[in-house]
Amino acid sequence: MNVNIKKSAAELALEAQVEVLLENASGGQAQALESLRHNGMPHRKLEPWVYTDLRNLVRDTYRPATEADRGAGDFKIDPALAALGVCKIVRVNGFLQDDLSDLDALPDGVSLKVQDITAGVEVDEHHFIADMVTAFASNSLVLEVAPGANVEQPILLANFTNGSVPVAAYAHTIVKMGEGASATIIESLEGEGDYQSSNLLDVSLSDKANLNFVRWQNEDVAAVHLALMRLTLGEASKWQGFTLTEGARVSRNEMAIRFTAPAADAHISVAKLLRGEQHGDTTIIVDHAVPECDSNEIIKSVLEDKARGIFQGKVIVRPGAHGTDGRQASDALLLSDQAEMDSKPELEIYNDDVQCAHGATVGEIDEDLLFYLRARGIPLKEAESLLVQAHVGGALESIQNEDVKNAMTGLAARWLTRRASS
Amino acid sequence: MLSIKNLHAVVDGQEILRGLNLEVPAGEVHAIMGPNGAGKSTLSYVLAGKAGYEVTKGSVTLNGENILEMQPDERASAGVFLAFQYPMEIPGVPTLTFLRQALNSQLRTRGEDEMSTPDFMRLIREKSAELKIEQDMLKRAVNVGFSGGEKKRNEVLQMAVLQPKLCVLDETDSGLDIDALRIVSDGVNALRSPDRAFVIITHYQRLLDYIVPDKVHVLSKGRIVRTGDKDLALELEDKGYAEFEETAA
Ligand SMILES: Nc1ncnc2c1ncn2[C@@H]1O[C@H](COP(=O)(O)OP(=O)(O)O)[C@@H](O)[C@H]1O
Ligand SMILES: [Mg+2]
Numbered sequence: 001m002n003v004n005i006k007k008s009a010a011e012l013a014l015e016a017q018v019e020v021l022l023e024n025a026s027g028g029q030a031q032a033l034e035s036l037r038h039n040g041m042p043h044r045k046l047e048p049w050v051y052t053d054l055r056n057l058v059r060d061t062y063r064p065a066t067e068a069d070r071g072a073g074d075f076k077i078d079p080a081l082a083a084l085g086v087c088k089i090v091r092v093n094g095f096l097q098d099d100l101s102d103l104d105a106l107p108d109g110v111s112l113k114v115q116d117i118t119a120g121v122e123v124d125e126h127h128f129i130a131d132m133v134t135a136f137a138s139n140s141l142v143l144e145v146a147p148g149a150n151v152e153q154p155i156l157l158a159n160f161t162n163g164s165v166p167v168a169a170y171a172h173t174i175v176k177m178g179e180g181a182s183a184t185i186i187e188s189l190e191g192e193g194d195y196q197s198s199n200l201l202d203v204s205l206s207d208k209a210n211l212n213f214v215r216w217q218n219e220d221v222a223a224v225h226l227a228l229m230r231l232t233l234g235e236a237s238k239w240q241g242f243t244l245t246e247g248a249r250v251s252r253n254e255m256a257i258r259f260t261a262p263a264a265d266a267h268i269s270v271a272k273l274l275r276g277e278q279h280g281d282t283t284i285i286v287d288h289a290v291p292e293c294d295s296n297e298i299i300k301s302v303l304e305d306k307a308r309g310i311f312q313g314k315v316i317v318r319p320g321a322h323g324t325d326g327r328q329a330s331d332a333l334l335l336s337d338q339a340e341m342d343s344k345p346e347l348e349i350y351n352d353d354v355q356c357a358h359g360a361t362v363g364e365i366d367e368d369l370l371f372y373l374r375a376r377g378i379p380l381k382e383a384e385s386l387l388v389q390a391h392v393g394g395a396l397e398s399i400q401n402e403d404v405k406n407a408m409t410g411l412a413a414r415w416l417t418r419r420a421s422s
Numbered sequence: 423m424l425s426i427k428n429l430h431a432v433v434d435g436q437e438i439l440r441g442l443n444l445e446v447p448a449g450e451v452h453a454i455m456g457p458n459g460a461g462k463s464t465l466s467y468v469l470a471g472k473a474g475y476e477v478t479k480g481s482v483t484l485n486g487e488n489i490l491e492m493q494p495d496e497r498a499s500a501g502v503f504l505a506f507q508y509p510m511e512i513p514g515v516p517t518l519t520f521l522r523q524a525l526n527s528q529l530r531t532r533g534e535d536e537m538s539t540p541d542f543m544r545l546i547r548e549k550s551a552e553l554k555i556e557q558d559m560l561k562r563a564v565n566v567g568f569s570g571g572e573k574k575r576n577e578v579l580q581m582a583v584l585q586p587k588l589c590v591l592d593e594t595d596s597g598l599d600i601d602a603l604r605i606v607s608d609g610v611n612a613l614r615s616p617d618r619a620f621v622i623i624t625h626y627q628r629l630l631d632y633i634v635p636d637k638v639h640v641l642s643k644g645r646i647v648r649t650g651d652k653d654l655a656l657e658l659e660d661k662g663y664a665e666f667e668e669t670a671a
Contacts, residue, residue: 367473372510375470376524376580377498377531386523390514390563 010054011041013061021135028118032134035126042128051310051342052281054128057250058224062196064136065093065167073192075100075160080407081188081216086156093161093169094137094197100158109149109181113142117172129228129254133200137170143185147178147206154184154404163193163220172200177209177237184212184401189227189247191220199227205237207261212240212400214408219247221276227253233293235261242399244408245272245280246415254283259293259321269298269395271408273415274307281310284328288316288354292323300395301332302388303339304419313345315356322353330360333391335384335419385416423448423619424588429480431468431644438464440644441480444621446588451620453630453655456641457663462623463507465641466592469621470504471497484588498524499531501587505577505594507623512564517576520564521546521583528584549582553609570597578609589613590621595629607632627659642666 007015014036022033044053070092077088087107090100096114106112117137145151161169175185191197197219205211219225225248233239245253257266266286274280286295301309315326332341343360365387373383392412399405424446431439438461446452456462467475469482471494482490489497512520526536537545550560553575565573574594581589591610595603610633614620622633630638630652638654639646640663647666648654 369510369512371470371472371494372506372512373520373524374494375472375498375504375506376520376584377495377528378524379495379527379531380493382523382527383495386515386520387512390512393514 008041008055008058010058010061014041017061017063018135028134032131035131036128036135039126039128048283048312051312052250052252052279057279058196060166062166062168065161065169067093067095069093069162069165069167070095070097071162071164073160073162073164075158077156077158078188078411080410081156081186084154084186084403084407086154086186088156088158089141089143090158090160091141091171093167094171096141107151107153107155109146109151110155110183111144111146114139115142116140127228129198129226129252130200130230132198132226133170133172133228136168136198137172137200140172140174142174142176144176145178145181145183145209147180149178149181149183151181151183154186154401157185157187159187159189159197159199161191161195161197161219161223163191163195163223166194168196168198170198173202175201175203175211177203177205177211179206179234180208181206182210184214184404186404187213187215189215189217189219189225191223193220194222195220196224197226199225201227201229203229203231205231205233205239205264207234208236209234210238212404213242214399214404215241215243216408216411217243217245217247217251217253219251221247221249221278223248225251227251229255231255231257231266233257233259233261233264233266236263238264239266239268240398240400241266241268242395242408243270243282244411245270245282246274248278248280250279252281252283255285257284257286257295259288259290262290262292264293266293266295267398268296269398270300271392271395271412272299272301272309273392273412274302274309275304275419276307277305278307279310280308281312283310283312285314286316286326287318288321288324288326289318291321293321294325295327296325297328298395298398299328299330300392301330301341302335302392303332303341304335306336306338308340309342311341311343311345311360313358315347315358317347317349317351317354317356319350321351324351324354324356326354326356328358331391331394332362333388334362334364335388381419385419388416389413423485424621425481425483427481429468429482430478431464432476432478433464433474437478438644439468442641442645444639444646446619446621448619449616450636451614451622451633453622453624453635453638454641455624455627455638455655455658457667458625460641461644462641463592466504466507466590466623469502469590470494495527496531498584498586499528503581503584503586503589505574505581505589505591507592507596509565509573509577511566511568513566515564517560517562517564518546521560521580524580525583545583549579552612553579553582554605555579571599571602574598574606575602575609578606582609582613587617588619588621590623592623593625594622595624595626603629603632627655630655640666
């Protein structure tokens with residue numbers, strides 16, 4: 001029997017937008033639009049999207065935001081981040097805001113430019129999120145750290161979406177770390193209202209570069225957030241990534257990590273705190289094609305109410321990648337009977353000389369531990385918070401900058417406070 | 423101080439405590455001895471309020487207050503402290519954080535002011551030195567990677583910091599070598615006071631050489647079957663529990 005799946009409202013809206021843009025598009029943008037026209041919106045029949053069926057989860061495809069949609073909102077940096085003395089680079093609805101940013105005070109060795117979207121995107125690999133951003137974003141923000149520069153001041157890439165009218169915001173960011181450069185970048189994703197924000201990040205680390213990348217996804221709980229990070233690591237470079245996911249109605253945070261030369265390290269940790277009916281998908285693909293590289297993924301989820309967390313991890317170790325150390329660990333704490341966690345850690349190994357481990361646990365708060373804390377006088381909610389905090393702590397530990405670690409710990413604790421007082 | 427009357431408790435559908443009576447006046451130390459499986463740990467859990475330990479009959483009061491109605495944390499704030507036979511390991515929660523939160527929670531529940539950081543640190547330094555607990559151990563997660571003896575010393579440290587009214591120690595001597603036994607006993611003896619009562623649960627008489635009890639009770643098959651002074655412990659050490667296991671059947 002030939003079943004024709006009925007197209008959803010979101011798909012029909014997307015198709016219409018694609019057709020309009022295709023009339024005048026060329027180059028990379030045209031390719032992305034063609035790809036969208038051909039592939040449509042991802043759905044559960046596609047392996048990478050089995051748990052996150054956009055066809056079902058996204059109700060509409062909103063019109064791309066324009067500069068005028070900024071409105072009069074005040075886009076305040078959270079005090080916890082402001083207190084870090086960050087250098088701010090602020091975008092609203094995907095557009096760089098000179099008046100809100102510290103463009104005249106970039107740290108030494110850091111440069112920033114805005115370039116046409118078609119100038120810098122990889123067009124050969126088609127991926128829904130990349131295609132969407134390439135097709136609809138108007139420009140790319142390029143942040144470069146010069147070779148050898150050791151940037152102490154954290155750089156904050158703040159993204160706000162004003163969803164007072166339903167819009168779709170698209171942001172493309174390119175981060176290039178020069179040889180031997182080191183920096184700490186914090187990316188915040190926030191907004192207000194029912195909106196869609198799509199975020200494409202292309203990060204490359206040259207040889208011996210060292211990047212601490214901390215991301216705070218705190219989108220409005222009505223929003224849909226799609227993010228794809230494509231990361232390439234040069235020889236002996238180090239990536240230390242941390243993501244705190246607590247926002248959006250539906251979110252997909254995908255990372256594609258590729259080692260291009262030996263002896264590099266990628267440490268990825270994620271703390272995911274969801275409640276209500278939030279759906280949060282973390283998908284990480286690590287491709288070991290060269291020798292002696294380490295990847296380590298630590299995913300700590302806390303799911304309350306009817307929230308649903310997803311972790312899909314794939315570590316590929318290709319024939320030449322001897323001496324690979326690849327680890328994935330996903331541990332989820334369910335705070336209600338109706339919360340759900342789906343974990344799918346996978347290993348694809350084509351080389352014997354490797355150390356790989358993967359594991360996934362899903363559990364509830366340990367009653368015996370809870371009793372021990374309560375028997376010392378700590379009330380139930382506080383005792384639970386302490387145990388939840390301890391669980392999340394396993395992901396926060398990897399943040400190297402102590403101040404940034406404290407700030408992120410504070411933000412995670414804030415989520416717990418909202419829980420304790422509810 | 424502690425008054426237990428005709429206490430019956432059921433665990434997993436099985437009646438474990440079967441009409442237990444016990445009076446421990448303030449200022450006294452009472453030892454509870456008995457064969458394995460007699461219900462000693464069950465009694466300690468019932469006092470602390472562990473879920474699944476259901477009281478079906480009888481009463482337990484602390485200074486006239488019915489504690490059976492209280493949540494475990496409320497009992498702790500009211501002055502009940504259980505030193506666990508098997509202290510829990512709590513990964514990710516530093517011992518200091520845990521102690522501080524426990525103390526301040528209790529103070530808050532009792533309507534008192536929380537303790538300031540310097541005062542707290544002073545208190546901890548003093549008490550941990552008495553128990554020969556390294557400062558480094560306090561920074562580690564609660565009981566994680568602690569030896570058996572360190573766990574028991576940590577229990578006594580918590581007791582010393584929280585200053586409870588009723589201290590119930592469940593087999594605190596098990597797994598301790600003679601030096602650790604002395605340190606732990608000194609810690610307990612230092613806490614003896616006219617307005618505090620102790621229930622010391624032990625299988626062996628040895629501990630009672632160091633913590634000399636006012637009374638010794640024998641618990642068998644869920645009941646106190648005999649009460650005497652400290653010499654009763656020596657007699658039990660000599661004869662074993664066989665007599666009680668039979669008579670109580
Ligand atoms: N959680 C439990 N579930 C089932 N049975 C239990 C549980 N705890 C204790 N018991 C049973 O209750 C009885 C008394 O146990 P316990 O109080 O631990 O004895 P003691 O501490 O005197 O050695 C034993 O028969 C034991 O098997
Ligand atoms: Mg026992």
